[in-house]
Amino acid sequence: MSRYTDLAEKFGTPAYVYDLDVVAESCDQLFGMLPEGFQLFYALKSNPHPEIGRELRGRGCRAEISSTGELVNALTAGFDPAGILYTGPGKTDEELEHAIAAGVRLFSVESLTDLQHVGAAAEKNDATVSVLLRVNTTASSGGTGIRMMGRPSQFGIDAETLPEIMPALKAVPGARVVGAHFFTMSNAQDEASLLGEYEFVLRSAAQLRREVGLPLEILDIGGGFSSPYAVPGPRTAYPKLRAGLEALLDLHLPEWRSGEIELACESGRYLSGSCGSLLAGVVNVKESRGSRFVILDAGINVVGGLSGIGRLLPAAVGIEEAGTEKGSLVGPLCTPGDSLAKVAELPALAPGDVVTVPNVGAYGVTASLISFLGRPAPTEVVVRGDEIISVSRLDYQRAYEVSP
Secondary structure (H helix, E strand, O other): OOOOOHHHHHOOOEEEEEEEEHHHHHHHHOOOOOOOOOOOHHHHHHOHHHHHHHHHHHHEEEEEEEEHHHHHHHHHHOOOHHHHHOOOOOHHHHHHHHHHHOOOOOEEEEHHHHHHHHHHHHOOOOOOEEEEEEEEEOOOOOOOOOOOOOOOOOEEHHHHHHHHHHHHOOOOOOEEEEEEEEOOEEEOOOOOHHHHHHHHHHHHHHHHHHOOOOOEEEEEEEEEOOOOOOOOOOOOOOOOOHHHHHHHHHHHHHHHHOOOEEEHHHHHHHHHHHEEEEEEEEEEEEEEOOOEEEEEEOOOOOOOOOOOOOOOOOOOOOOOOOOOOEEEEEEEOOOOEEEEEEEEEEEEOOOOOOEEEOOOOOOOOOHHHHHHHHHOOOOEEEEOOOOOEEEEEEEOOOOOOOOO
């Protein structure tokens, strides 16, 4: 039986439940693993729900966004626009002008032309903005996780070009280069690998400052913090991260202790992933040539359809309810791709039962195919322990710009 059975009965399924107590716990845990004074940006792409953003803002996080839609959610959550970091390789002139008019003053840029677009938008709004140069280094330290540097990419300025273009980067009107942004990997489950990445980043940043005059008022060393997705399990612990980072900073950028460099990390899944549970109702149970299929009212339109974290579909969704019966979990869509778990250990389930998919607070609703086949979006219920904070549902409707 789902621990949220009462919510399923009250609001129906499919439904996402986000527990703000878990958001607070995740945030405090991550801050505790970082050296004192680190800024922490919350990547709204993982979950832009304003209540989650509001909780993280209240615990000291800033917002990292890459669209005007995320900007709306960040402002709704109460984030100071001047402290928001706007990232992404495809910032349009209209988006930039909208963000700057709303008060955003910090951007990560991926190329000289990207920086020129930012500067032009700032000048148009009679503003001067600060920019971080996202650097695509020539290599990385290796290790596990999704690689983000060391190859041809739409992300970042190739490090080997910086000696030639640094004067031009510093001379763009309307924008002031104040630091660097690195993002080497995502979802690092091994602490040694994560520290290896950070050592590479810090060494690279110090070298670029020394050799090509890269400003380092602000240094965003990226993220990479791992949390399970759509299966039971705890967030990854990094017990040696704080001491390890401090030692690396002392070695490569010792002035950090005097506050001369503003240091930052960013995270999405670690901060929001474990707060979310998906409640899915059993619609039918059928046998087909010796195989058992449990058909849910939640499929790839609801969870993990395009999660953006290295998979097209979830590799294997796991549920909290224990059991010993073999079966496949599938969704309600009329496509064979709507499979959540090919072979799973399931309890005895019947139509009307509810199962719980844990650890889907990140890359859930908004990273899924919610408009595929036209089914309603899932309800999103925000709780704090036993208290219901809000209940909402995303609404997608066609808006005609020219009447037919």
